[in-house]
Amino acid sequence: MLNQAFIDYGTYAEVRRLADGTEVVRQKATETEAPVILPPAPLPVSTEGAAPIGGEWTATPVGIVDVVTRTAQAAVEAKKTAELIRYQPITHREPILVPQITSVPKAAAISLNEIDEDQYIRFEQLGKALTSDYSDELRRTKITATRQGDTVTMDVETASDKIASTLALDIPLSSTRESLLRRVMSVKGVQYRPLEVGAAQRIVDRLISAMGDDAGAFLSAFGDRCGQRVAAEVTRALSDASRAQVTYEDEVALEPLIKIREARKERVSGHADGSFNKSNAFNGWDKNLYSHCWFDTLPEFKAANAIDAGRSVVVWARLHINDIPITWTADGRRYNPDFVVVEEVDGKRIGWLVETKADKDVDSSEVIEKRRAARKWANTVNSSPAVEMEWRYLLLSEQDVADALGSWEHMKGFGQ
Structure with a gap:
């Protein structure tokens, strides 16, 4: 026959002032003590068939209770709580x-400093592409004619020589550089702050360096179109850098x-x-x-x-x-x-x-x-x-x- 109890406790004391103004010393303790086997608890009064008649429960049993008693108790409780109200x-x-x-997702404030070293390569490539693209625009266009019987066919082709004297190439590189900086800083979302200006300067310098010795001449001749392409490339670079970045604003x-x-x-x-x-x-x-x-x-x-x-x-x-x-x-x-x-x-x-x-x-x-x-x-x-x-x-x-x-x-x- 089992006659055991499980006890677990810890105690400490504290002084507290009660609502009525008196001070008391409280012993704080956590303690559980319950016999392993309990006698069956009496069942509550019922007039609905299966549940036997008995007195009201005075406490919820703790420990091991026989299956029959527990099943009967569960049936009575189920009847009490069956109706959803x-x-x-x-x-x-x-x-x-x-x-x-509500935390509403907002687009993160973009920064040119999110464009890292790996992405600077795209501006170097753009600088080289600009000199190549606009070099073709400086070439002389030659008109050709071909006769086949009584039919003459006209066509155009790029001449091997270049036009140099008809273009204004006297705008200082420092001025065209400042123009490019303004175009970069005007990209939507870029805020005019010292750290952003510094990042824009690095981008523009990479681009100009990649254009080589003829950068001044090309920017003088095609500064506006170069600025448009640089701004478009900055927009794409920022989109790639901050695609997964959002902030949340509380509403x-x-x-x-x-x-x-x-x-x-x-x-x-x-x-x-x-x-x-x-x-x-x-x-x-x-x-x-x-x-x-x-x-x-x-x-x-x-x-x-x-x-x-x-x-x-x-x-x-x-x-x-x-x-x-x-x-x-x-x-x-x-x-x-x-x-x-x-x-x-x-x-x-x-x-x-x-x-x-x-x-x-x-x-x-x-x-x-x-x-x-x-x-x-x-x-x-x-x-x-x-x-x-x-x-x-x-x-x-x-x-x-x-x-x-x-x-x-x-x-x-x-x-x-």
């Missing part, structure tokens, strides 16, 4: 307008919290007695946006009671997935706090995002990162002209909730 916001409650932050918009809640929970009339069951949907709230709500933990349930009783609270709601998503990691992971609360203090509206955590988790790296992200969220929405009231973030440990003794005002003081 939908809950809409209460029409006479003040609506909650929640800020939603804030107010949206009413009107989502329908759905749950297969046993509906419980009231919540004031303080008894908590994760399987229950509680009603009887004075300021909740919805008639019923349910909770994952006892601290959440206690916090909700304190919020609902708060004198300054106007309206509040238990948050569900994607109600107010907050991005907290670089790869886009998001989370939702537990509550949104709107209060009014001295005529000023304040919005709160409230999160409850177990004492053992409140200082974990994940919770700290989420808190940092939530505070950034609050700073972002407070910076938006679309948001009229101030938003804050409140992190509560389970001990914070307990020491507040049901007071929303004191709970705000305990939070982080």
